[in-house]
Amino acid sequence: MCATDINHYLENNQNWVKTVLSQNEEYFDVLKEGQHPKALLLGCSDSRVSPSMVLGSELGELFIHRNIANVVSHTDLNFLSVMQFAVENLGVRDIIVYGHYGCGGVKAAYENNSNGLIDNWLANIKDVIRHHKSELNSIEDQNTRLNRLVELNVxxxxxxxxxxxxxxxxxxxGNKLKxxxxxxxxxxxxxxxxxxxxNIKPSIV
Structure with a gap:
């Protein structure tokens, strides 16, 4: 992508500001007062799955963290810090794990090829594969199998x-997190x- 294409995003931003202010002159005055998100969302870094666009959320509605294949790793201080701040400081009670079919990270973990540094991260998904090996092996169609792995990973x-x-x-x-x-x-x-x-019982998810 050339520099001109990148600058186009700045033009989009200016147009967006004009549109927002034409609808609500106090929009940014309210926004700068602080955030009160309704949910914490853990999504994949894939550029095609923008949660705000797909879910139609406004600024301030979602506290978002994204990484490859929406993984919760107990050694990932980044996500754990985000989660702690969301729950303890922002009072968030709803947490969404937001995956997507066709996930490249999930596919790479399944194919088990050498990909360099990312293999350390994909080991988290390989654990999922190992835990559900029998179910996955019973699915003949590979695309269907990968889609099921995406679900199992979430x-x-x-x-x-x-x-x-x-x-x-x-x-x-006593804080009930959903x-x-x-x-x-x-x-x-x-x-x-x-x-x-x-039809998973609420006590499980």
Whole structure:
């Protein structure tokens, strides 16, 4: 992408500011007072899955953290710090793990080739593959198998959140955190709630 293309984003920004102010002159006055997000969202870094655009959220509605394949790693101080700040400082009670079908990170983990530094990160997903090996091997179509792995990875990250000290301390303090497992489908643009899709009991997700 050339410099001219990048500068186009600045032009878009200026046009957006004009549009926002034409609809609400006090928009930025309210925004600068502080944030009160409704949920913490852990999504994939894939450029095609922008949560704000797909979910139609406004500025300040979602506290967002993104990484390769939406992984909750217990050694990732970045995400753990984000989660702690969201729960303890911002008072967030809803946490969404937001994956997507066609995830390159999930596919790379499944193919198990050498990819360099990222292999250390993908080891988290390889654990998911190992835990669900029988189910995955029973699916003949590879695309369907990878889609199921995407879902299993999202559900596994929900379980990883439950094992964090942040989650446990919140529960022990009487703060009921609600966890959501969502997957975005490029083919339709629809975000699937895995809890409803597979009739998972609320106590699990």
């Amino acid at each position: 559900l596994e990250q929900i379980e990883n959140i439950k094992q964090t000290s942040i989650y446990r301390q919140a529960i022990d303090s 966890l959501y497992a969502w997957v975005f489908d490029f083919n339709t643009g629809v975000v699937h709630d895995l809890k409803k899709k597979y």
